[in-house]
Amino acid sequence: MDAEIFTFDTLETAFKEARKPYQREHVTPYIYEHPEIFTLHNQTWDEDFSHYRWTLDTEDDWKLIQAVYFELYQEEKFFLGGRHES
Structure with a gap:
């Protein structure tokens, strides 16, 4: 189980700047492909919730x-x- 959390400004930037079809369909690739623009953080847990x-x-x-x-x-x-x- 995971979650991706973004500010409105991040989503707005991705919407305006993404050009490739896969970036337009799913905004997260654009965000992950531009760590120079966005601050990324990964939180991990010891317990596996993937069955939910x-x-x-x-x-x-x-x-x-x-x-x-x-x-x-x-x-x-x-x-x-x-x-x-x-």
């Missing part, structure tokens, strides 16, 4: 994302990994 499939390809995927979001959501608060009871 969290992606948004199907309606069932969307339903799972909604369920997770609504379980964690608290009005006017950002959530960072779980519900915190007070």
Whole structure:
């Protein structure tokens, strides 16, 4: 399991500057191919989560994302990994 996190400015730059078809289809190749422009960081974990499939390809995927979001959501608060009871 992995995640790629970018600022809006990074995505905007990749959108404006990428020229090759594969860079236009998936913005991450342009970002990874230009470390002189972007700051890259790789975070690794000891535990292997690759057996989980969290992606948004199907309606069932969307339903799972909604369920997770609504379980964690608290009005006017950002959530960072779980519900915190007070």
